[in-house]
Amino acid sequence: MPGTMATEVNFDGLVGPTHNYGGLAQGNLAAAANEGQVSNPREAALQGLSKMRWMVRQGLVQGCLPPHERPHLPSLRKMGFSGTHAQVVSTVARANPVLLANVTSASAMWTANAATVSPSADTGDGRVHFTPANLSSHFHRSLEVETTTRILRAIFADASKFAVHDAVPFHAFGDEGAANHCRLSAAHGTRGVEVFVYGRSAFARGAAGGFAARQAMEASHIVATHHQLWTGGGAILTQQSKAAIDAGAFHNDVVAVSNGPVLMYQAQAFEQRDAFLDSLKRACDAKGFDPVLLEAAPGELTLEEAVKSYLFNSQIISLPSGGMALVLPREAEETPRAKAFVDRVLASNGPVREAHYLDLRQSMRNGGGPACLRLRVVLTPDELAATGGRCLVDEAKIDALEAIVGRRYRDRLAPADLADPALLDECRLALDEIGQVLSLGAVHDFQQA
Numbered sequence: 001m002p003g004t005m006a007t008e009v010n011f012d013g014l015v016g017p018t019h020n021y022g023g024l025a026q027g028n029l030a031a032a033a034n035e036g037q038v039s040n041p042r043e044a045a046l047q048g049l050s051k052m053r054w055m056v057r058q059g060l061v062q063g064c065l066p067p068h069e070r071p072h073l074p075s076l077r078k079m080g081f082s083g084t085h086a087q088v089v090s091t092v093a094r095a096n097p098v099l100l101a102n103v104t105s106a107s108a109m110w111t112a113n114a115a116t117v118s119p120s121a122d123t124g125d126g127r128v129h130f131t132p133a134n135l136s137s138h139f140h141r142s143l144e145v146e147t148t149t150r151i152l153r154a155i156f157a158d159a160s161k162f163a164v165h166d167a168v169p170f171h172a173f174g175d176e177g178a179a180n181h182c183r184l185s186a187a188h189g190t191r192g193v194e195v196f197v198y199g200r201s202a203f204a205r206g207a208a209g210g211f212a213a214r215q216a217m218e219a220s221h222i223v224a225t226h227h228q229l230w231t232g233g234g235a236i237l238t239q240q241s242k243a244a245i246d247a248g249a250f251h252n253d254v255v256a257v258s259n260g261p262v263l264m265y266q267a268q269a270f271e272q273r274d275a276f277l278d279s280l281k282r283a284c285d286a287k288g289f290d291p292v293l294l295e296a297a298p299g300e301l302t303l304e305e306a307v308k309s310y311l312f313n314s315q316i317i318s319l320p321s322g323g324m325a326l327v328l329p330r331e332a333e334e335t336p337r338a339k340a341f342v343d344r345v346l347a348s349n350g351p352v353r354e355a356h357y358l359d360l361r362q363s364m365r366n367g368g369g370p371a372c373l374r375l376r377v378v379l380t381p382d383e384l385a386a387t388g389g390r391c392l393v394d395e396a397k398i399d400a401l402e403a404i405v406g407r408r409y410r411d412r413l414a415p416a417d418l419a420d421p422a423l424l425d426e427c428r429l430a431l432d433e434i435g436q437v438l439s440l441g442a443v444h445d446f447q448q449a
């Protein structure tokens with residue numbers, strides 16, 4: 001059964017040189033709480049790279065997606081700002097500092113929002129399908145789409161094996177990518193059940209109150225259709241609970257995570273929990289396996305504790321030696337009831353046997369935990385070979401990326417520093433060097449001229 005041989009590759013986003021705390025993200029409590037703090041881009045990138053190294057050392061295949069050009073000059077020029085780079089940056093800094101913060105955000109690091117990915121085992125035409133997320137709910141994030149699409153097309157260029165679609169073109173239909181998507185399967189390479197979790201319909205009426213939902217049901221449906229899931233493995237669309245969104249779960253991956261047959265979640269994550277679990281069980285049964293449900297009841301862990309600890313923003317990984325491990329943020333270890341839930345899962349004799357807590361505090365302060373920082377792509381050996389190794393990293397490449405970060409990244413960025421025109425030059429120099437390590441061609445606008 002060749003399908004069962006497939007591997008999951010995690011493509012982590014490398015934090016960019018402009019990582020800062022702009023307070024730009026709606027419904028994201030950590031980002032709001034840390035607005036205006038001084039960031040440390042170098043430390044942020046090193047924390048991310050050490051997660052990648054940790055994964056490589058587990059014997060897993062690890063990928064890395066580069067940061068994007070920031071501040072994003074092409075967007076500013078489209079708005080009519082003109083002159084040299086330095087003139088554009090200083091004019092925007094004076095005229096509209098919030099706009100400058102938006103075009104300077106390093107948010108491309110959270111690659112769980114880069115795209116939705118369906119492995120070839122699930123799709124009607126047997127190719128791996130990608131839809132870059134349009135991220136239309138936030139201006140600073142919508143700037144990622146073009147470059148992300150170019151990067152994915154550069155890595156997954158073989159059209160006989162991969163389809164990289166355009167992002168959902170209707171901006172009213174917000175799409176936030178894999179952060180609102182789970183997949184359950186007996187093994188990575190066998191036909192799975194894909195679960196799309198939307199916030200609400202773009203046409204829903206009435207004042208919602210609380211935080212706005214970012215993911216439109218219509219976008220989830222469009223992605224499932226483009227990925228040929230209705231003729232392939234099938235998909236389930238289910239609604240994220242309003243309570244979870246209002247508690248600060250701006251993406252479903254803050255309250256739920258899956259791997260293989262396992263779904264780990266807070267009991268109030270889904271608006272219609274019982275109906276959803278029923279259809280999930282039936283869909284898994286049709287594929288010949290039972291889901292393993294690891295549920296935290298509200299009495300065990302409230303939504304607020306889930307959001308504070310980022311327990312469910314962990315990665316569940318299948319280890320080459322068999323069994324699964326949880327990769328969690330330190331904040332989960334420091335939240336006693338979150339740690340107790342993990343300990344209960346480990347003691348339950350289920351598939352999850354290990355837990356590892358990593359320091360990702362720089363990203364966490366912007367609401368980005370371990371799972372936000374990675375895009376999962378399940379590939380068969382042939383598909384993996386067809387990437388030509390682009391954007392795959394081993395320890396030597398991680399060493400090289402660490403050296404670039406050490407050389408080019410600042411260790412301190414205060415809000416006022418965003419007005420420094422030198423930041424853009426530093427970013428471009430770093431991106432050229434990072435692109436060489438990752439064997440990427442000209443994917444950034446400034447490299448295309």
Ligand code: SUG
Binds near residue numbers: 025250253
């Ligand atoms: O979209 N934060 C991101 C965090 C994304 C986390 N991703 C997942 N849950 N998968 C967001 O809210 C904050 C940037 C700032 O405010 O400067 C930000 O965009």
